[in-house]
Amino acid sequence: MALSDGIVLTDQEGLVVSANPAAFRILGEDSLVGAVFEELLLVSGATRIQEIETHTVRRAWFPREERMGVLELVSTPLPGGRALHTVRDVTAQAELLRLKEEFLMEVAHELRTPISGLIASLDLVVDDALNMPRNELALLAGALRRSALRLEHLVENLMDAGSIEAGTFQVRAQAASLKHSLSEAMAFIQPMLESKGQELVKAFEADADRVVADERRTTQVFANLISNASKYAPEGTRVTVGAKSVDGYVRITVADEGPGIPLDEQNRLFQRFFRSRTVREQAGGLGLGLSICRAIVHAQGGDISIESTPGHGTSVHFTLPKARHLAEEAED
Numbered sequence: 001m002a003l004s005d006g007i008v009l010t011d012q013e014g015l016v017v018s019a020n021p022a023a024f025r026i027l028g029e030d031s032l033v034g035a036v037f038e039e040l041l042l043v044s045g046a047t048r049i050q051e052i053e054t055h056t057v058r059r060a061w062f063p064r065e066e067r068m069g070v071l072e073l074v075s076t077p078l079p080g081g082r083a084l085h086t087v088r089d090v091t092a093q094a095e096l097l098r099l100k101e102e103f104l105m106e107v108a109h110e111l112r113t114p115i116s117g118l119i120a121s122l123d124l125v126v127d128d129a130l131n132m133p134r135n136e137l138a139l140l141a142g143a144l145r146r147s148a149l150r151l152e153h154l155v156e157n158l159m160d161a162g163s164i165e166a167g168t169f170q171v172r173a174q175a176a177s178l179k180h181s182l183s184e185a186m187a188f189i190q191p192m193l194e195s196k197g198q199e200l201v202k203a204f205e206a207d208a209d210r211v212v213a214d215e216r217r218t219t220q221v222f223a224n225l226i227s228n229a230s231k232y233a234p235e236g237t238r239v240t241v242g243a244k245s246v247d248g249y250v251r252i253t254v255a256d257e258g259p260g261i262p263l264d265e266q267n268r269l270f271q272r273f274f275r276s277r278t279v280r281e282q283a284g285g286l287g288l289g290l291s292i293c294r295a296i297v298h299a300q301g302g303d304i305s306i307e308s309t310p311g312h313g314t315s316v317h318f319t320l321p322k323a324r325h326l327a328e329e330a331e332d
Contacts, residue, residue: 005088010037012081026071026087028062037085046073059090070094111154117147149188153223157288160220164295171214171299175323178209178218178243178250185222192227196235200226203242208250210323217296218320222254224289225316229256233313249302249319260310269306270294293318 006023010016019032027042029035037043046058060071070093074086121143129137163169186200193200211218222241229239237257243250261269270290290306297304297318308314 005086008032008037008085008087010083010085014038014083023087026089037083042071043073046071064091111151114147114150114154117143118151121147146188146191153188153220156220157224157292160292160295161288164292169295169299171217171296173212173214173300176211176213176215176218178211178213178252178320179204181213181215181218182222182241184215184219185226188223189226189230192230193239196230196233198230198233198236199238201238201240203240205244208243208245211250211320212323213300213320214296217300221293221296221318224293225254228289228316229254229258229314232256233258245322246319248322250322251317251319253315253317255313255315257313260312261306261308261314262310266306266308270304290316 004022006020006026008016008019008023014036016032016035016037024030024032027040029040032040042060042062043058046060048056048058050057055074055076058073058075060073061068062071063069069089069091072088072090074088076084076086078084121140124132125137125140132140160169182202189200226239226241233239233256239257240253240255242253242255245251293316294304297320301321302319304316304318306314306316
């Protein structure tokens with residue numbers, strides 16, 4: 001029993017004989033002593049969710065600013081017909097449970113599409129592999145690979161979210177090519193762009209390729225940012241990936257021609273599981289990509305930021321140390 005819990009003692013007739021200050025606050029009552037406990041506003045509308053010999057548990061819902069609040073009432077019978085009632089505000093716990101359930105549903109939804117693609121392609125191979133022309137087999141193999149890559153991308157994001165939370169997230173930085181990382185990311189991204197008739201435009205300055213970074217992780221950053229840009233931008237638009245040298249770093253920008261992000265949401269974009277209300281209904285996703293991108297970029301000594309104007313698209317900028325710059329420092 002927490003000190004913040006409301007405690008109410010009733011007599012054999014159900015009248016309140018004593019209550020602590022927390023009970024007045026949680027139940028929203030100015031007067032409790034002498035009142036019939038079961039007739040109190042929040043108690044009378046409570047729903048019984050558990051009843052055993054030692055106690056009864058009920059839940060009551062009440063309006064709050066954004067969502068319904070939740071009270072939990074635990075009633076324990078005492079000798080002589082009296083009862084001890086514990087009243088607890090469990091709104092936060094109920095919200096966490098709701099978010100967990102929503103997240104599990106989102107994960108199931110995100111996994112279902114690539115798994116369905118894998119099953120459909122494998123069924124075709126099993127049924128007709130021996131008679132299928134070579135070019136059709138190649139198309140099926142490509143479809144299988146794309147579905148497998150999408151599964152790998154989803155699972156990798158989920159595992160990274162866990163390691164970031166646990167403080168065990170790591171990168172292995174070394175001299176790497178941004179263009180190679182982008183090329184690797186395109187194996188996952190290209191089908192998404194093609195399905196929406198979108199074009200990827202590359203704008204790399206001549207000296208903006210070699211960086212000190214974990215190449216696999218940088219591929220993951222490109223995949224997350226470009227998939228977001230494609231997902232939230234209209235069909236037939238362009239996604240631009242640019243890179244230029246700035247003060248010993250390479251500054252990479254991924255820009256889309258989407259609807260932009262409301263100003264009041266921009267400071268929350270790097271929070272885990274956050275997704276903008278303007279696109280939440282029209283596009284899938286778990287809301288992990290940007291938080292993982294930030295962890296990867298920061299772990300490699302860079303920075304990441306977002307520039308967005310509602311109605312005029314979004315640009316994500318991130319920096320990585322230039323390989324040549326660090327090599328020159330080592331020689332000095």
